[in-house]
Amino acid sequence: MTFALALERLALVRGHHKLFAGLDLSLREGDFLSLTGPNGAGKTSLMRVIAGLLAPTGGIVRIRTEAGDLVDGEDRARCIGWLGDRDAVKPQLAVGEQLRFWARLYGADAPEPEAFGLKPQMPGQFLSAGQKRRLALARLVLTGRKLWLLDEPLAALDVGGKALVAEKLTAHCASGGIAIAATHEPLGLDGLTLRLGEP
Numbered sequence: 001m002t003f004a005l006a007l008e009r010l011a012l013v014r015g016h017h018k019l020f021a022g023l024d025l026s027l028r029e030g031d032f033l034s035l036t037g038p039n040g041a042g043k044t045s046l047m048r049v050i051a052g053l054l055a056p057t058g059g060i061v062r063i064r065t066e067a068g069d070l071v072d073g074e075d076r077a078r079c080i081g082w083l084g085d086r087d088a089v090k091p092q093l094a095v096g097e098q099l100r101f102w103a104r105l106y107g108a109d110a111p112e113p114e115a116f117g118l119k120p121q122m123p124g125q126f127l128s129a130g131q132k133r134r135l136a137l138a139r140l141v142l143t144g145r146k147l148w149l150l151d152e153p154l155a156a157l158d159v160g161g162k163a164l165v166a167e168k169l170t171a172h173c174a175s176g177g178i179a180i181a182a183t184h185e186p187l188g189l190d191g192l193t194l195r196l197g198e199p
């Protein structure tokens with residue numbers, strides 16, 4: 001058995017907007033999916049549905065573990081690493097402390113901040129937008145979760161930061177993970193593309 005994600009006849013209406021309907025998609029270990037489409041097309045909403053944070057209007061999300069179990073609820077959440085549009089940086093903790101905090105929470109080893117272009121002693125409150133993004137990426141990597149959901153992962157990043165995102169995504173998929181990234185900017189990776197908001 002391999003880790004896999006399937007969307008079956010998925011539909012979502014938010015407010016008066018019918019965002020998608022009859023959406024079928026199968027991803028398995030190693031797959032990378034770019035989620036594209038104009039502002040308001042439903043990219044973030046779809047990722048929230050996949051994460052179990054938002055109930056679909058119709059259809060179903062199936063996540064199957066390597067053991068062959070279909071998971072939902074907390075078990076589903078434990079498969080997912082989320083990099084959202086908010087970086088969730090603690091202002092009062094230095095970069096190194098934040099990574100050690102998250103590493104303890106996930107039962108993982110804390111990565112070296114320098115590997116993400118960050119200084120360990122730098123307080124969260126003084127990080128620039130791009131540095132916060134780098135810290136959020138480091139946190140995502142340490143989770144060790146199989147399914148990564150990334151919302152505009154390149155936002156605020158410089159050339160080196162963008163290359164770092166590509167490198168981490170490539171490594172994640174090569175090690176048997178699945179990644180879905182909502183993006184307005186190509187990530188430069190081989191993979192599948194799903195465009196929402198088409199008439």
Ligand SMILES: Nc1ncnc2c1ncn2[C@@H]1O[C@H](COP(=O)(O)OP(=O)(O)OP(=O)(O)O)[C@@H](O)[C@H]1O
Nearest residue numbers: 014015017019037038039040041042043044045046
């Ligand atoms: N809580 C909500 N209630 C009703 N409508 C909502 C809610 N949240 C979002 N929407 C609407 O759902 C639509 C899709 O929003 P979503 O954030 O998924 O789009 P997106 O493709 O990620 O956009 P962007 O490219 O701007 O990030 C938008 O029209 C938005 O106004």
